[in-house]
Each structure stands twice: as structure tokens, then as C-alpha cells.
Amino acid sequence: GNSVTQMEGPVTLSEEAFLTINCTYTATGYPSLFWYVQYPGEGLQLLLKATKADDKGSNKGFEATYRKETTSFHLEKGSVQVSDSAVYFCALESRYQLIWGAGTKLIIKP
Amino acid sequence: DVKVTQSSRYLVKRTGEKVFLECVQDMDHENMFWYRQDPGLGLRLIYFSYDVKMKEKGDIPEGYSVSREKKERFSLILESASTNQTSMYLCASSSSGDYGYTFGSGTRLTVV
Numbered sequence: 001g002n003s004v005t006q007m008e009g010p011v012t013l014s015e016e017a018f019l020t021i022n023c024t025y026t027a028t029g030y031p032s033l034f035w036y037v038q039y040p041g042e043g044l045q046l047l048l049k050a051t052k053a054d055d056k057g058s059n060k061g062f063e064a065t066y067r068k069e070t071t072s073f074h075l076e077k078g079s080v081q082v083s084d085s086a087v088y089f090c091a092l093e094s095r096y097q098l099i100w101g102a103g104t105k106l107i108i109k110p
Numbered sequence: 111d112v113k114v115t116q117s118s119r120y121l122v123k124r125t126g127e128k129v130f131l132e133c134v135q136d137m138d139h140e141n142m143f144w145y146r147q148d149p150g151l152g153l154r155l156i157y158f159s160y161d162v163k164m165k166e167k168g169d170i171p172e173g174y175s176v177s178r179e180k181k182e183r184f185s186l187i188l189e190s191a192s193t194n195q196t197s198m199y200l201c202a203s204s205s206s207g208d209y210g211y212t213f214g215s216g217t218r219l220t221v222v
Contacts, residue, residue, distance in 0.1 A: 036211075043200055043213035044211070096204075097158065098211060100152060101152070
């Protein structure tokens with residue numbers, strides 16, 4: 001069946017460091033792919049999405065490219081800030097639902 | 111600003127009580143979902159609904175039921191609350207044409 005695998009956290013970085021959070025998926029066809037972010041004490045917010053192969057989603061300095069060759073959708077940001085500290089979830093669309101990764105906690109230290 | 115509103119941010123209930131968690135969306139979305147979120151277990155789908163009066167079991171429906179009498183409202187019911195239902199509950203909605211979800215802020219339920 002369809003599934004999403006994310007790198008385990010927590011990921012701890014210093015401010016202005018480069019961020020990569022890995023996400024790989026298993027799916028039939030070419031589903032839409034998503035990254036969501038959850039700030040402490042809040043619900044999840046859509047960060048970015050890509051609907052077909054080679055699409056790049058971007059928002060708030062974050063980017064992710066839909067790679068069908070490697071079945072990956074890694075999240076990247078060139079220079080992280082303390083305010084980026086949150087839990088990040090990768091997800092894929094499957095028959096009107098989203099299949100979720102386990103989430104990766106990101107901690108940014110000043 | 112479009113949104114999904116959950117009626118309570120924090121709730122404390124006693125074991126055996128019947129608990130209602132309410133969720134309302136103003137985006138005319140067809141699909142609505144209830145998840146619970148626990149440390150180390152990620153998001154687990156409890157129930158979802160594709161339309162008014164329609165409901166489908168998710169991965170962990172035991173001990174829960176739902177009601178969707180109107181398109182904008184999706185209620186989660188704990189028939190007899192137990193301590194293992196202490197959790198963060200998240201409601202979400204989506205349009206059938208776009209699978210991106212909009213989430214509510216969550217309800218942190220404690221059963222004592």
C-alpha cells in the first residue's frame with residue numbers, strides 16, 4: 001500500500017544553517033505530495049505542495065521537488081530561523097485522503 | 111479568512127462521561143476528518159466523512175463515533191471516555207478537487 005517515510009527527529013540546527021528533511025514515498029501512480037508544519041500547541045498548516053513529477057513547491061523560503069525517479073520529496077531551506085522550530089509532516093494523497101509520515105521535529109538554536 | 115474551528119482548545123472530562131468534540135468549517139468542503147495525535151505515534155485517522163450523513167471508519171475507530179448532519183459540521187463522540195483517550199484531537203477538511211487539508215487548532219482532551 002501507499003506509505004510515507006520521513007527522517008527521524010529531532011533535527012537540531014543553529015540559526016542560518018541549511019536544512020534538509022528527507023521524505024520518501026511508496027505509491028501507485030503519481031499522487032500529489034505535501035509538506036505540513038505544526039507549531040507548538042497548534043494544528044497543522046499546509047506549507048507547500050506539488051501535484052506532478054518535477055514540480056517544485058515553495059513557501060516561506062522552504063522548497064521541495066517531486067522526484068519520481070527517487071520517489072522523494074525532500075524539504076529544504078537555505079537559512080533557518082528560530083521561528084522555524086516546529087514539527088514537519090510529509091504526506092501523499094491517496095483516494096481523497098492523505099497518508100502521513102511520522103513527522104520530524106525541528107529545533108533551531110540561536 | 112477561511113477556517114476550521116474546533117469548539118474547545120482544552121477539555122477535561124471524567125472516565126465514563128460522554129464527550130462531544132465539535133468541528134465547523136466555513137469553506138463548503140465536502141470532506142472532513144478526525145485525527146488523534148499522540149507523541150511517537152504521529153497522526154492517526156479516527157473517522158472521516160465525504161458528504162453529509164456519510165461516515166467511514168479510519169484506522170482507530172474503536173470507542174468513537176461521529177455525526178455529520180450538516181455539511182459544515184463534523185462531531186466526534188466518545189461514548190464512554192477512558193483514560194487512554196487522553197490525546198490531542200485534530201479536525202480537518204478538504205475539497206474533493208484539491209486534497210490539501212485545512213486543520214483546526216486542535217482540542218487537547220484529558221480524561222481523568
